[in-house]
Amino acid sequence: MTVSDPVSESSSAAPDRKVELGRDRPIRLDCGVEIGPITVAYQTYGRLNADKSNAILICHALTGDHYVADPHPITGKPGWWSELVGPGRLFDTDRYFLICSNVLGGCMGTTGPMEINPATGQPWGLGFPVITIGDMVQVQARLIDHLGIGQLFCVVGGSMGGMQVLEWAQSYPDRVFSAIPIAAAARHSAQNIAFHEVGRQAIVADPDWCDGNYLLEGKRPHRGLAVARMAAHITYLSEPALHQKFGRNLQNREAVAYGFDADFQVESYLRHQGSTFVDRFDANSYLYITRAMDYFDLAAENGGVLANAFRGTRTRFCVVSFTSDWLFPTAESRAVVHALNAVAANVSFVEIRSDKGHDAFLLDEPEFHATLTGFLNGAAAHRGLPGRGGASQ
Amino acid sequence: MTVSDPVSESSSAAPDRKVELGRDRPIRLDCGVEIGPITVAYQTYGRLNADKSNAILICHALTGDHYVADPHPITGKPGWWSELVGPGRLFDTDRYFLICSNVLGGCMGTTGPMEINPATGQPWGLGFPVITIGDMVQVQARLIDHLGIGQLFCVVGGSMGGMQVLEWAQSYPDRVFSAIPIAAAARHSAQNIAFHEVGRQAIVADPDWCDGNYLLEGKRPHRGLAVARMAAHITYLSEPALHQKFGRNLQNREAVAYGFDADFQVESYLRHQGSTFVDRFDANSYLYITRAMDYFDLAAENGGVLANAFRGTRTRFCVVSFTSDWLFPTAESRAVVHALNAVAANVSFVEIRSDKGHDAFLLDEPEFHATLTGFLNGAAAHRGLPGRGGASQ
Numbered sequence: 001m002t003v004s005d006p007v008s009e010s011s012s013a014a015p016d017r018k019v020e021l022g023r024d025r026p027i028r029l030d031c032g033v034e035i036g037p038i039t040v041a042y043q044t045y046g047r048l049n050a051d052k053s054n055a056i057l058i059c060h061a062l063t064g065d066h067y068v069a070d071p072h073p074i075t076g077k078p079g080w081w082s083e084l085v086g087p088g089r090l091f092d093t094d095r096y097f098l099i100c101s102n103v104l105g106g107c108m109g110t111t112g113p114m115e116i117n118p119a120t121g122q123p124w125g126l127g128f129p130v131i132t133i134g135d136m137v138q139v140q141a142r143l144i145d146h147l148g149i150g151q152l153f154c155v156v157g158g159s160m161g162g163m164q165v166l167e168w169a170q171s172y173p174d175r176v177f178s179a180i181p182i183a184a185a186a187r188h189s190a191q192n193i194a195f196h197e198v199g200r201q202a203i204v205a206d207p208d209w210c211d212g213n214y215l216l217e218g219k220r221p222h223r224g225l226a227v228a229r230m231a232a233h234i235t236y237l238s239e240p241a242l243h244q245k246f247g248r249n250l251q252n253r254e255a256v257a258y259g260f261d262a263d264f265q266v267e268s269y270l271r272h273q274g275s276t277f278v279d280r281f282d283a284n285s286y287l288y289i290t291r292a293m294d295y296f297d298l299a300a301e302n303g304g305v306l307a308n309a310f311r312g313t314r315t316r317f318c319v320v321s322f323t324s325d326w327l328f329p330t331a332e333s334r335a336v337v338h339a340l341n342a343v344a345a346n347v348s349f350v351e352i353r354s355d356k357g358h359d360a361f362l363l364d365e366p367e368f369h370a371t372l373t374g375f376l377n378g379a380a381a382h383r384g385l386p387g388r389g390g391a392s393q
Numbered sequence: 394m395t396v397s398d399p400v401s402e403s404s405s406a407a408p409d410r411k412v413e414l415g416r417d418r419p420i421r422l423d424c425g426v427e428i429g430p431i432t433v434a435y436q437t438y439g440r441l442n443a444d445k446s447n448a449i450l451i452c453h454a455l456t457g458d459h460y461v462a463d464p465h466p467i468t469g470k471p472g473w474w475s476e477l478v479g480p481g482r483l484f485d486t487d488r489y490f491l492i493c494s495n496v497l498g499g500c501m502g503t504t505g506p507m508e509i510n511p512a513t514g515q516p517w518g519l520g521f522p523v524i525t526i527g528d529m530v531q532v533q534a535r536l537i538d539h540l541g542i543g544q545l546f547c548v549v550g551g552s553m554g555g556m557q558v559l560e561w562a563q564s565y566p567d568r569v570f571s572a573i574p575i576a577a578a579a580r581h582s583a584q585n586i587a588f589h590e591v592g593r594q595a596i597v598a599d600p601d602w603c604d605g606n607y608l609l610e611g612k613r614p615h616r617g618l619a620v621a622r623m624a625a626h627i628t629y630l631s632e633p634a635l636h637q638k639f640g641r642n643l644q645n646r647e648a649v650a651y652g653f654d655a656d657f658q659v660e661s662y663l664r665h666q667g668s669t670f671v672d673r674f675d676a677n678s679y680l681y682i683t684r685a686m687d688y689f690d691l692a693a694e695n696g697g698v699l700a701n702a703f704r705g706t707r708t709r710f711c712v713v714s715f716t717s718d719w720l721f722p723t724a725e726s727r728a729v730v731h732a733l734n735a736v737a738a739n740v741s742f743v744e745i746r747s748d749k750g751h752d753a754f755l756l757d758e759p760e761f762h763a764t765l766t767g768f769l770n771g772a773a774a775h776r777g778l779p780g781r782g783g784a785s786q
Contacts, residue, residue, distance in 0.1 A: 031651035130651035190635040190659045197660045198623045205616035207600055223598035230591045231624050242583040248690060256688055258424035258523035266583045267590045295649055
């Protein structure tokens with residue numbers, strides 16, 4: 001890995017990486033506040049080639065992190081795309097250099113509300129500035145600078161990760177050779193803002209949230225955060241998936257118990273989703289990151305015309321949606337494709353037939369994986385990268 | 394109005410009515426518990442005719458009540474179907490005798506967890522037995538007995554009210570001349586159970602819920618109940634309705650405020666829905682009534698074959714769904730229609746084109762209203778009721 005900037009870098013147990021960015025040149029956020037220095041936690045897989053043309057930036061979703069293909073340090077579970085990363089796999093570590101960083105405002109090592117504010121010596125809490133998808137991407141661009149990479153071969157991500165892909169393509173078109181926004185949208189819908197608001201209200205309704213100062217008070221708003229996660233989790237699945245997985249099956253019993261314990265398997269499952277989430281996620285981070293998604297509206301930033309976001313682009317796009325995704329339905333992806341078509345961009349659009357809902361991008365979906373492999377192979381050939389096994393395609 | 398049973402009846406400010414039922418013969422609930430006497434609060438409109446053949450039972454939804462066409466005593470708002478009730482209207486008070494009672498487990502006068510348990514002299518709280526849609530209907534049947542009515546001309550209701558309609562048709566087929574289940578289902582889906590569970594968890598997560606004893610403790614779990622309402626409210630609307638009504642419009646400002654106040658109108662709207670709901674609804678009632686809906690599964694009660702619920706029925710059915718209802722989608726109504734077809738029942742099925750989502754049954758939908766009027770007129774003719782203006786049809 002090449003390090004071009006004179007920045008300090010600490011490395012905990014490999015391959016965890018952290019870098020300090022913005023010490024000499026603070027990062028100006030969309031809200032007008034400047035922050036820096038900040039810490040960015042990231043992970044890499046594979047090796048950067050000599051001309052630095054094989055780097056893929058993977059952008060994680062709302063509650064994801066940079067442990068794409070490593071066991072999660074808290075849960076011990078495999079990384080969220082671990083099946084896709086490795087020699088000969090979709091993200092072929094023999095061919096590509098993969099980078100994923102924890103987003104600004106996150107809670108897995110990158111500067112966010114649970115980290116210490118150097119100015120006060122206390123956790124940022126609600127003193128942390130409100131951030132945007134654009135701010136997250138700006139920080140990622142600083143990381144890419146730090147790694148000495150001019151142009152990324154590809155930027156890819158699902159859900160909020162897909163928003164970041166679109167933001168990259170708008171803000172740094174010359175630095176993005178190809179882009180794969182998956183199960184994403186160019187703006188957060190009213191319904192999605194509403195679901196986020198429910199989650200936020202669940203958190204702030206928890207007295208242990210302590211007006212955002214729970215870390216100072218030695219508390220954690222676990223109950224509120226669990227409710228937020230439960231509500232959100234429903235939106236990640238499809239009704240058919242819930243029906244097939246659980247239906248009205250009862251939990252370890254023959255008949256309903258006429259009570260408020262988890263009678264149905266779907267209740268038990270949801271409670272489990274809520275209770276395990278609070279061990280690995282910070283409530284204030286949840287507030288900030290959901291807010292960043294709410295604010296995302298590429299058309300609004302471009303005079304109300306989404307196509308203006310991509311005018312003149314030479315990036316090759318592959319837009320992917322899933323039929324049963326009702327959180328980021330195909331219509332949202334189609335709007336992106338229409339905008340790209342309007343500026344004669346190079347764009348593929350694939351709607352994958354799946355009953356797995358929004359979370360399909362994290363699950364075993366062979367047609368989806370074949371689509372990404374095909375697109376990456378084609379883009380690699382255009383970029384002049386060697387094919388699988390080292391031969392030029 | 395004819396009163397046939399020797400029961401005590403008190404009437405608060407007309408036309409509010411309350412009746413005590415089950416003193417001599419307790420009500421055996423599905424959970425096995427017997428309760429009685431209980432109080433049932435109800436409302437009537439129009440006059441019962443001489444042969445008691447013109448009674449329509451209106452069944453209310455989860456958070457509805459018996460104030461169908463009167464101002465709500467707490468909110469002061471018009472009754473939830475007030476536009477449909479009156480002389481010459483859809484529910485023509487010159488022709489029909491309308492009855493609506495607050496459901497068992499409710500919080501507007503009928504016995505429920507916020508009422509006093511005579512055995513203890515304290516609010517029932519979680520000591521209240523867990524109830525079912527069948528229990529609610531059994532209590533309604535007692536009320537109809539009390540009113541001296543053998544057969545109802547029609548049983549009608551939307552959402553949970555529609556579940557009650559289906560339960561009536563199954564349990565008392567000879568007492569239901571016609572039935573109109575609207576935006577309903579013969580069983581609560583896994584996704585809907587999941588949404589209910591989120592609401593319940595939001596309530597029990599509120600420390601002011603006090604393990605269900607908040608009334609004794611002088612507290613109210615307003616924050617948790619408001620979050621439950623907000624989550625549920627999203628499911629009552631459609632994404633297109635939210636988009637048209639609010640889109641990404643900002644709340645009284647030119648640009649986003651980079652904060653966690655209600656920036657978007659949809660956030661402000663949802664918060665308002667939550668905060669006003671807690672003034673008129675009891676948190677424990679919310680637990681009990683959502684649980685009753687979760688448990689509803691007519692097929693399961695009939696050997697797994699929904700058609701068995703209606704075998705031999707002579708009731709005339711009009712099943713209604715709305716295209717944009719994703720909480721009780723048309724597929725659920727279609728399953729009911731298929732079951733009715735399988736037993737050669739007399740059934741009309743109308744899917745109303747509407748972008749208003751599940752709540753369409755409460756809103757101004759002319760095609761929906763025309764459908765109900767046409768069905769009621771036809772059924773009235775078959776029942777031998779005089780037509781509009783008193784002439785026989």
